[in-house]
Amino acid sequence: MEDxxxxxxxxxxxxxxxxxxxxxxxxxxxxxxxxxxxxxxxRVVDLVQTRKNDxxxxxxxxxxxxYCGQCMSCKTRCPRGNTPxxxxxxxxxxxxxxxYFTESEKGRQQFAIERFVGGNILNYGYCVASYVLDSKAHxxxxxxxxxxxxxxxxxxxxxxxELNGKEGPLRKIPDDTLDELKKIFDVSxxxxxxxxIEKASEAKAEELGxxxxxxxxxxxYFRFVISADSGNHQIEDVKEEEYAARR
Amino acid sequence: xQPEGKKRLWAEYQKSVPDDHFFYVRxxxxxxxxxxxxxxxxxxxxxxxxxxxxxxxxxxxxxGIGYHGDVIPFETIQTVVARQFSLATEAGxxxxxxxxxxxxxxxxxxxxxxxxxPETLETARENLYKATGRVFDLPESISxxxxxxxxxxxxxAAKAKYRLVDVNTGKPLRVVEHIGCHYxxxxxxxxxxxxxxxxVLVGMVESWGGDIVDYPERRHCCGFGFRxxxxxxxxGYSLSSSRKKFESMEPYxxxxxxxxxxxxxxxxxxxxxxxxDLDGITYGRDGEGIPSLTYEEMAGLVLxxxxxxxxxxxxNVQALPLLRKIGIKxxxxxxxxxxxxxxxxxxxxxxxx
Numbered sequence: 001m002e003d004x005x006x007x008x009x010x011x012x013x014x015x016x017x018x019x020x021x022x023x024x025x026x027x028x029x030x031x032x033x034x035x036x037x038x039x040x041x042x043r044v045v046d047l048v049q050t051r052k053n054d055x056x057x058x059x060x061x062x063x064x065x066x067y068c069g070q071c072m073s074c075k076t077r078c079p080r081g082n083t084p085x086x087x088x089x090x091x092x093x094x095x096x097x098x099x100y101f102t103e104s105e106k107g108r109q110q111f112a113i114e115r116f117v118g119g120n121i122l123n124y125g126y127c128v129a130s131y132v133l134d135s136k137a138h139x140x141x142x143x144x145x146x147x148x149x150x151x152x153x154x155x156x157x158x159x160x161x162e163l164n165g166k167e168g169p170l171r172k173i174p175d176d177t178l179d180e181l182k183k184i185f186d187v188s189x190x191x192x193x194x195x196x197i198e199k200a201s202e203a204k205a206e207e208l209g210x211x212x213x214x215x216x217x218x219x220x221y222f223r224f225v226i227s228a229d230s231g232n233h234q235i236e237d238v239k240e241e242e243y244a245a246r247r
Numbered sequence: 248x249q250p251e252g253k254k255r256l257w258a259e260y261q262k263s264v265p266d267d268h269f270f271y272v273r274x275x276x277x278x279x280x281x282x283x284x285x286x287x288x289x290x291x292x293x294x295x296x297x298x299x300x301x302x303x304x305x306x307x308x309x310x311g312i313g314y315h316g317d318v319i320p321f322e323t324i325q326t327v328v329a330r331q332f333s334l335a336t337e338a339g340x341x342x343x344x345x346x347x348x349x350x351x352x353x354x355x356x357x358x359x360x361x362x363x364x365p366e367t368l369e370t371a372r373e374n375l376y377k378a379t380g381r382v383f384d385l386p387e388s389i390s391x392x393x394x395x396x397x398x399x400x401x402x403x404a405a406k407a408k409y410r411l412v413d414v415n416t417g418k419p420l421r422v423v424e425h426i427g428c429h430y431x432x433x434x435x436x437x438x439x440x441x442x443x444x445x446x447v448l449v450g451m452v453e454s455w456g457g458d459i460v461d462y463p464e465r466r467h468c469c470g471f472g473f474r475x476x477x478x479x480x481x482x483g484y485s486l487s488s489s490r491k492k493f494e495s496m497e498p499y500x501x502x503x504x505x506x507x508x509x510x511x512x513x514x515x516x517x518x519x520x521x522x523x524d525l526d527g528i529t530y531g532r533d534g535e536g537i538p539s540l541t542y543e544e545m546a547g548l549v550l551x552x553x554x555x556x557x558x559x560x561x562x563n564v565q566a567l568p569l570l571r572k573i574g575i576k577x578x579x580x581x582x583x584x585x586x587x588x589x590x591x592x593x594x595x596x597x598x599x600x
Contacts (some may be wrong), residue, residue, distance in 0.1 A: 012364050013321060021273045032468045033475075037490075038482045069472025069484060070315045071428040072352075075441045076435065083433075094318040101547035102383065113316040117477065125311035127275045140482065141438045142520035143561040143594040149303075154586040159283030159558040160290075167304045169273065180330065183378035190323040196317065229480045 004056040008048070008090050015037035017086025021045045027074035027084045039067040041074060048087055060095040063233060065104030097183050101198035106233070108225045111201035114194055115217055122182055125173025130156075131163075186216060201225075251341070260441045262388050264398040270340035271302045271392075272331055274347030275312065277509035277541070282474045282541035283558025284509075285346055288392050291546055295406060296399050300344065303334045311349040315473040316338040319514075325357050325371040326378065333375065333383035341387040344395055351391040352429025355437045358389065388463050388528035389437070391430060393446050397439055397447045408551030411457030414574035419458040423501040424448035425492075425515065427508025428468050428526035430476040434513035438472035448505055448542060455549045469511040475516070500532050504539040520563035523598055536564035536598035544565075548575065555582050565599040 011030045027041045028034045034041065044064060047055050059065055068088040075083040092101070092110075101107035110133035117127050124132070135141060135149040148155050153163050161169040183189045201221065211220035269292070272484060277285055292298045310327050312318035345351045346416050361368035369595045375381050396403070411420045426445045431438025440446035449459050470488025475481045492515070496504075506512045516539040523536065531537045539562060540548075554575060559566045560582035570577050579600075583591045593600070 011321070012360060012367060016360070027590075031482070032470065032488050034364045036487050057567055061442065069468065069470070069475045069488075071468040072433045073428060073466075073468065073471065076432045089317060093320065095501055096317070106481075109474060109480070110318060113474060113477055114318040117313045118318050121308055121310055121313055125307040126278070127308045127310065127315070128279055129275065130279045133279070139487075140521050141517055141598045142524075144520075144561055144563045147591070147594040151591055154584065154591065155558075155561060156282055157440075157586045158556065158584065159561075160286035160556065161278075162573070167302070168280040169285055171304050173307055174305060177307060180379045181307060181327070184326045184330065184374065185323060186377045188323040188326045188374045189320040189439070193318065193320055204291070226479045234483070 001053060003058075004053050004060070004094070005048075007094055008056070011090040011093060013086040014090035016089070017083040018045060018048065019080055021049055021082055022080060024223055026077045027082075028079045031067050031068075031075045032071055032073070033067045036235065037067040038235055039064060041068065041088070045082065045084050045087055048091070057100070059091055060098065060100040061103040061107075063104045063106045065091045065095065065231070066104065068108070082245075093193075096200075097196055099196065099203075101197075102200045105228050105230055108201070108204065110197055112217070112222055112226045114197045115222060117196055118190075119217075122178065122185065125178055125181065126170075128139070129170055134192065146183040184227065186208035251547060259351050259447075260438060260439075260444055261440045262394065262437065264394045265388050269298070269299050269300045269342045269344035269390070269395065270335040270338060270386075271300050271344045271596040272306050272346060272350065273302075274350060274509045275308050275595050276349075276513065277346050280513045281509065281541050281558055281561070283556060283561075284541040285374045287543040287547040287552060288346070288396070290541070290552070291396070291403070291458060291550065296402060296523055296549060301338055301340055303338060306331050306334055308349075309350045309353055311347070311353045312473060312477070314353065315349065316477055317474070322370060322374065323522075324353060325360075325367065326358050326374040328354060329371045329375040329383055332380065332386060335378075335386060336384045337381070340533055341384070343386045343389045344392050345389060346509070348391065348427030348430045350512065351389070351437075352433055355434040357552040358385070359405040359434055361385075367600060371385065375444070390445075391438075391507065393430075393468070394439055396542060396546055397450050397528050400451050403546060403550060404454045404506070407455060407549045409573050409575060411455045411545075411573065412454060413548070414456045417573065419456055420502045420569075420572060421460050422452045422457040423460045423462070423465075423504045424452060425504060425506040425508075425511050426466075427506065427511050430507060448507055451545065452505065452540060455545075460496065460499045460501045462496045462499050464492045467492050467495075468517075469506075469508075469514045471510040471514055484522060485514060486518050489514050489524060493522070494517065496537075497530045501537055502531070502572065503545075503566075504537050505542055505545050506539065507542050510542070512539055512541045516564050519532050520598060524596070529598065531599075535568055537563065538564050538569050538599070540566065548573065553577070555584075563598055565597050568599055
């Protein structure tokens with residue numbers, strides 16, 4: 001097996017994000033993910049800087065590297081100028097390139113992000129757009145989104161736009177521009193990464209005996225990865241009475 | 248301390264924002280959830296301040312949500328941003344105005360990377376040329392759109408029809424300001440006031456008559472967390488972060504929240520609805536929710552824009568109590584109209600409605 005630390009060092013974000021870590025733990029103290037998940041960025045960085053293949057391999061297959069929310073608060077606070085968030089981004093990239101991300105419940109979710117966000121970018125030129133956010137699939141968006149989603153044309157017109165018009169908010173991105181995006185994806189690595197995510201996900205779906213389709217989000221494996229929750233990720237829940245007492 | 252020393256001490260917290268001639272790049276989230284805000288920014292800039300803001304409809308997403316969702320490689324997002332620079336170069340613009348805080352963070356990250364690792368700039372140039380035949384000049388400046396409104400806050404104050412003051416009591420409104428994490432936590436020198444003393448929204452609020460609420464979790468993330476919201480199974484992360492902020496700000500009885508990040512504005516609204524629906528809890532006074540506004544909406548209100556054309560009604564937490572306090576007479580029955588002007592059914596269970 002190739003030396004994983006050397007592979008990480010090929011990522012400029014890793015080179016920039018990790019000098020010598022002195023294990024002070026300030027990153028963990030400031031980290032929103034560490035308040036919610038069993039997550040300790042200090043420990044992740046400390047494990048990586050051992051440079052040991054088996055330890056880095058363990059991280060690439062772990063749930064741990066998928067807990068960070070990339071707020072990058074750690075960058076502001078590290079007294080050594082390190083960025084655990086960038087180390088995480090390099091680990092995630094490598095985990096996907098080598099196909100290890102399907103070994104964890106949280107890692108398998110990358111398939112859904114690639115299909116949904118990646119698909120939106122290439123099909124529409126937006127990461128998200130109002131017409132791809134079905135209000136039935138997003139109850140957390142509340143009653144205003146039900147109204148908005150049901151009346152997209154009117155809402156946009158009210159705010160001075162034209163849905164899929166020639167200019168302004170949520171204009172239709174021209175086909176030749178979408179072609180340029182696709183070519184950029186081809187030459188700069190996104191297409192290759194998408195293919196790696198697809199290949200490993202299809203293999204995992206087959207291993208688990210779950211329906212997989214070559215395109216789109218209407219398949220059992222997509223539904224499985226976005227909703228699976230072992231319940232083993234979070235720190236202990238705040239007790240209801242403690243929550244009430246704090247208010 | 249001598250004024251000279253003070254000036255030197257604060258120099259690193261200053262940011263130079265150009266006076267005119269901007270190339271504007273939109274935000275996927277702001278276009279989706281608060282399209283009136285971007286339109287208000289353009290109206291304020293062009294009509295109220297007489298500035299030149301150019302937009303090329305061929306600009307696209309920066310791919311930032313995909314990048315921070317870890318499916319878009321760094322080399323790809325650099326090339327997409329290089330393409331935006333190419334459109335600006337083609338149009339003769341050197342100042343980039345960025346609607347989105349995630350995009351803004353990405354532009355700062357890319358420009359800093361190109362500076363410290365020059366070979367990455369060459370790769371981006373090669374990739375862009377190979378894919379599209381395009382070339383580009385580096386911009387002379389990048390500003391978040393809130394930087395620009397901040398710069399002209401006193402001009403806006405001079406034209407204001409309303410102030411952030413309760414007309415019934417004469418007291419300044421108590422405002423919570425929330426800065427998107429990627430505005431300055433990564434590269435403090437690119438933000439007004441840096442990461443320690445972000446002043447971009449404070450300056451607007453204070454210039455327009457309001458008071459800022461300081462509270463313990465003021466700088467905590469709203470909880471977007473990219474994959475932590477994008478994936479259904481992870482959304483508890485996002486909700487928990489916002490709840491932590493609401494609980495922290497509640498004792499100070501804020502009357503509005505204002506943000507400069509499209510995602511934060513959305514989450515600080517949506518999670519109030521979820522908490523209200525699930526637990527029956529609201530965080531404002533007298534059982535009300537706290538309206539969560541974009542800074543463009545706030546600026547538009549101050550300048551006397553129609554609240555319903557700004558899109559203020561498209562939040563779960565309605566701004567009606569806030570409008571009454573400011574003294575804006577807006578007909579609630581005109582909030583939800585169809586394209587042809589007929590009334591659509593009012594959504595049920597909105598907060599403050």
